[in-house]
Amino acid sequence: MPEHLLVVDGLKQYFQVSKKFTVKAVDGVSFYIDDGETYGLVGESGSGKSTIGRSIIRLYTPTAGKVTFEGVEISGNMGANETRHLRTRMQMIFQDPMACLNPRKKVSDIIAQGLDVHHLCKSREERQEKVYRIMEKIGLDREQANRYPHQFSGGQRQRIGIARALVMEPKLVIADEPISALDVSIQAQVVNLMKDLQKELGAAYLFIAHDLSMVKYISDRIGVLHLGHLVETGTTKDIFEDPIHPYTKSLLSAIPIADPHVEKKRVAIAYDYATSGIDYTKGTYHEISGTHQVLCTDDELAYWQS
Amino acid sequence: MEKTLTIRNLSVSFSTSNGTVRAVRNVDLDLYKGETLAIVGESGSGKSVTVKAVMGITSNNQTIESGSILYRYEQNENWTERELLKLTHNEMRQQINGTHIAMVFQDPMTSLDPTMTIGMQLMEGMMHHLHLSKQAARKRALELLELVGITDSEKRMRNYPHQLSGGMRQRVVIAIALSCNPDILICDEPTTALDVTIQAKILELIKEIQEKTGISVIYITHDLGVVAKVADYVAVMYAGRIVEKGTVDDIFYDPRHPYTWGLLSSMPDLSIDNSERLYTIPGSPPNMVNLPAGDPFAPRNQFALEADYKEESPTFKISDTHFAATWLLDERAPHVEMPVSLRRRIDAMKEGGVSHA
Ligand SMILES: Nc1ncnc2c1ncn2[C@@H]1O[C@H](COP(=O)(O)OP(=O)(O)OP(=O)(O)O)[C@@H](O)[C@H]1O
Ligand SMILES: Nc1ncnc2c1ncn2[C@@H]1O[C@H](COP(=O)(O)OP(=O)(O)OP(=O)(O)O)[C@@H](O)[C@H]1O
Numbered sequence: 185m186p187e188h189l190l191v192v193d194g195l196k197q198y199f200q201v202s203k204k205f206t207v208k209a210v211d212g213v214s215f216y217i218d219d220g221e222t223y224g225l226v227g228e229s230g231s232g233k234s235t236i237g238r239s240i241i242r243l244y245t246p247t248a249g250k251v252t253f254e255g256v257e258i259s260g261n262m263g264a265n266e267t268r269h270l271r272t273r274m275q276m277i278f279q280d281p282m283a284c285l286n287p288r289k290k291v292s293d294i295i296a297q298g299l300d301v302h303h304l305c306k307s308r309e310e311r312q313e314k315v316y317r318i319m320e321k322i323g324l325d326r327e328q329a330n331r332y333p334h335q336f337s338g339g340q341r342q343r344i345g346i347a348r349a350l351v352m353e354p355k356l357v358i359a360d361e362p363i364s365a366l367d368v369s370i371q372a373q374v375v376n377l378m379k380d381l382q383k384e385l386g387a388a389y390l391f392i393a394h395d396l397s398m399v400k401y402i403s404d405r406i407g408v409l410h411l412g413h414l415v416e417t418g419t420t421k422d423i424f425e426d427p428i429h430p431y432t433k434s435l436l437s438a439i440p441i442a443d444p445h446v447e448k449k450r451v452a453i454a455y456d457y458a459t460s461g462i463d464y465t466k467g468t469y470h471e472i473s474g475t476h477q478v479l480c481t482d483d484e485l486a487y488w489q490s
Numbered sequence: 491m492e493k494t495l496t497i498r499n500l501s502v503s504f505s506t507s508n509g510t511v512r513a514v515r516n517v518d519l520d521l522y523k524g525e526t527l528a529i530v531g532e533s534g535s536g537k538s539v540t541v542k543a544v545m546g547i548t549s550n551n552q553t554i555e556s557g558s559i560l561y562r563y564e565q566n567e568n569w570t571e572r573e574l575l576k577l578t579h580n581e582m583r584q585q586i587n588g589t590h591i592a593m594v595f596q597d598p599m600t601s602l603d604p605t606m607t608i609g610m611q612l613m614e615g616m617m618h619h620l621h622l623s624k625q626a627a628r629k630r631a632l633e634l635l636e637l638v639g640i641t642d643s644e645k646r647m648r649n650y651p652h653q654l655s656g657g658m659r660q661r662v663v664i665a666i667a668l669s670c671n672p673d674i675l676i677c678d679e680p681t682t683a684l685d686v687t688i689q690a691k692i693l694e695l696i697k698e699i700q701e702k703t704g705i706s707v708i709y710i711t712h713d714l715g716v717v718a719k720v721a722d723y724v725a726v727m728y729a730g731r732i733v734e735k736g737t738v739d740d741i742f743y744d745p746r747h748p749y750t751w752g753l754l755s756s757m758p759d760l761s762i763d764n765s766e767r768l769y770t771i772p773g774s775p776p777n778m779v780n781l782p783a784g785d786p787f788a789p790r791n792q793f794a795l796e797a798d799y800k801e802e803s804p805t806f807k808i809s810d811t812h813f814a815a816t817w818l819l820d821e822r823a824p825h826v827e828m829p830v831s832l833r834r835r836i837d838a839m840k841e842g843g844v845s846h847a
């Protein structure tokens with residue numbers, strides 16, 4: 185079997201908030217991502233989606249678990265080689281494009297930042313060539329290279345964030361809610377762009393979002409997160425056509441549908457962990473099919489499938 | 491049905507260093523008692539400015555160029571009328587805001603005071619506006635928290651905003667908005683920051699409250715799924731103007747304006763095949779300082795007629811409930827159909843044949 189691009193195994197990320205209180209933001213999550221594919225991560229607010237992305241790219245030091253990227257372990261102490269490997273081959277796109285674009289820097293310098301830090305260009309010409317090429321791909325003019333971020337619209341700023349990540353020709357891009365702050369018609373532009381660039385450059389995406397209709401459209405496989413646990417994972421088809429976990433079912437039932445006759449009558453399926461009688465720490469991954477796993481006990485699975 | 495809000499010919503502009511932004515242009519809107527009106531449209535199209543005018547929220551560089559906002563309400567079995575644009579800032583604050591018309595903003599944190607407990611924030615308005623005693627206000631605050639689905643309300647009363655999750659905070663804001671029994675609740679994108687399950691709960695909650703109390707709701711959103719769920723009547727805005735309005739059925743099943751066609755087409759449909767591209771409206775939104783001559787949507791409109799580049803279309807009446815501002819409805823215009831893919835989608839919806847996950 186070919187090796188996976190990224191393997192996350194038993195990842196835990198705890199935050200000590202006070203002497204007595206620890207937030208278990210991510211509590212034993214395992215999944216993998218293959219070359220060139222898109223893995224969608226969905227779940228309610230506070231379920232740990234961003235934390236997973238941030239732990240993988242080492243904005244945090246994982247509390248426990250192992251993350252392997254292109255065969256290199258990146259979850260423990262990293263030497264200079266591992267660090268460089270991670271910083272050049274994996275990139276992140278953030279939710280709020282304005283927050284991560286330095287307002288005093290020109291767009292061309294923002295895009296080239298990673299190239300500059302890691303001395304990836306042999307000459308000024310090569311640097312400029314790379315910047316222009318990626319700008320063209322994201323649909324910005326060369327003339328706009330010397331402008332500042334505030335001179336762009338929300339959709340354009342998000343494209344700059346994408347350009348900054350993709351100019352590095354990464355193998356994996358962690359996109360944390362890249363479209364949530366945008367208007368519907370601009371969301372569609374950005375998603376189309378991300379798909380086109382993926383086809384062209386072959387990068388894999390970890391796509392974090394709460395809009396399930398977009399996630400369905402962009403993802404090959406999906407992981408459903410709840411309270412720091414990955415409760416179900418499978419291909420997009422597995423999740424949408426054969427959801428097993430009650431949380432997944434509740435999530436799918438809550439997607440609004442733009443058809444008044446249907447939508448007016450529909451009530452979302454409620455799911456309340458506290459009263460559900462489910463204990464995530466007792467569950468283990470049960471295989472529904474080769475691609476589809478659910479976190480549960482034997483009894484729960486039998487009950488959900490009956 | 492009784493009309494509670496009548497907006498006529500409302501135009502609002504802002505002066506900026508680059509020139510005058512004509513943010514809202516000649517808007518006519520009606521809101522009936524117990525009804526939900528949804529306002530949709532692109533970012534910057536004037537949705538928030540319109541409802542802020544109703545709330546009397548103004549900024550220094552703003553001018554109301556024209557119009558009237560007539561608010562009618564029932565008091566002691568008599569209907570009373572107020573012209574909101576004629577009230578002073580103080581009159582609005584003391585007599586209308588909160589008690590008659592309340593608003594929920596997009597980001598709950600901006601409307602909550604981080605230094606005050608949830609309980610105090612709820613009770614304050616009721617003690618001030620409704621002259622309730624502390625005990626009475628406390629009792630009603632607890633009821634309101636239960637009403638918006640917050641359990642453990644006794645305990646939650648003592649919490650500060652940062653101790654609640656995003657969804658809970660938004661529910662507290664809704665509870666505060668409802669606390670003084672308003673006739674009109676305005677929600678400006680109240681759920682965009684929330685995930686779908688919490689969003690669904692909040693929408694169902696607002697609907698339930700509406701059934702119980704008969705309040706009217708104005709809902710701003712760019713999520714057409716949300717519109718389908720909550721709206722009775724829909725207004726579509728583009729570049730400061732209402733380009734189409736009608737019942738929710740008019741807009742979803744019989745849209746007439748090319749911008750509405752574009753908006754409906756860019757919704758990702760759950761049945762869309764991953765290999766298809768999502769539809770996007772070409773081009774970018776107009777510069778509101780220098781609106782082009784003619785219809786501002788014309789440069790992005792594949793169905794634009796020559797007339798669109800010369801003069802903005804008047805609003806045509808399609809039925810008693812349905813209006814659209816497009817030259818396509820002029821009797822001299824050639825016959826133009828909506829895009830085939832949208833036609834198919836609507837036909838499938840009408841037959842109930844769309845597969846929903
Ligand atoms: N640096 C931190 N210190 C303490 N707690 C944290 C920290 N970062 C995250 N948390 C907590 O960890 C949990 C998971 O947060 P995270 O931001 O990963 O959620 P999310 O799934 O991305 O939610 P959202 O959809 O709202 O972005 C939350 O309870 C959050 O409050
Ligand atoms: N105080 C102000 N000064 C100058 N221009 C303003 C001011 N407030 C709003 N505008 C402009 O008025 C127009 C309409 O703004 P409005 O906030 O109503 O948009 P919106 O439809 O609510 O958009 P969104 O969906 O992004 O909230 C925009 O072009 C905006 O930039």
Ligand SMILES: [Mg+2]
Pocket residue numbers: 233234235
């Ligand atoms: Mg997050």
Ligand SMILES: [Mg+2]
Pocket residue numbers: 537538539678
């Ligand atoms: Mg707004």
